Amino acid sequence: MKITAPNPTYSGRIGDVQFRNGVASTDNPAVISYCRGAGYTIDDEVVEQPAGAAPVDSRDVECIQLGTPLRDAAVDPHPGDFKAPTNAGAADPHSPHVVSARPGWPPIIPAPLPASV
Structure with a gap:
């Protein structure tokens, strides 16, 4: 052909x-x-391409909640949170100052990694 x-x-x-x-x-x-x-x-037969679907504007899409809404206790702590991270809501949630640990355990202290891992 x-x-x-x-x-x-x-x-x-x-x-x-x-x-x-x-x-x-x-x-x-x-x-x-x-x-x-x-x-x-x-073989000299022109194949017509179907028109693509129109793009969707995300501002026009209705958001529907499925299941239970989630909340990050490190970013938005509530008083009744079970085992919320230490310093939650007070420090940058992505820093080493917001950590999850069990009461009574020694504090988590960042340390340098050994040269050969």
Whole structure:
């Protein structure tokens, strides 16, 4: 089958098929199928591409809560939180100053890593 690329100057490969000046011939069904879906002309038959779906504007999408809403106790601590991290709400939640530890355990102190891990 004769395949004509949308770009008449295309010289390259698709699979095992070599295009020269936008034209190639093949019996390879995989390449023919790919080219048909990509808008190439197959045996002088122009394949119309279906119109794509219109992009969705995220501001127009309604957000629906599924399940229980989550809250990060390190960022927004509440008095009744069970085992909330230390310094929650007072320090940067991504810093080593906000840590989770059990009461009575020694404090977690950041230390340098050994040279060979």
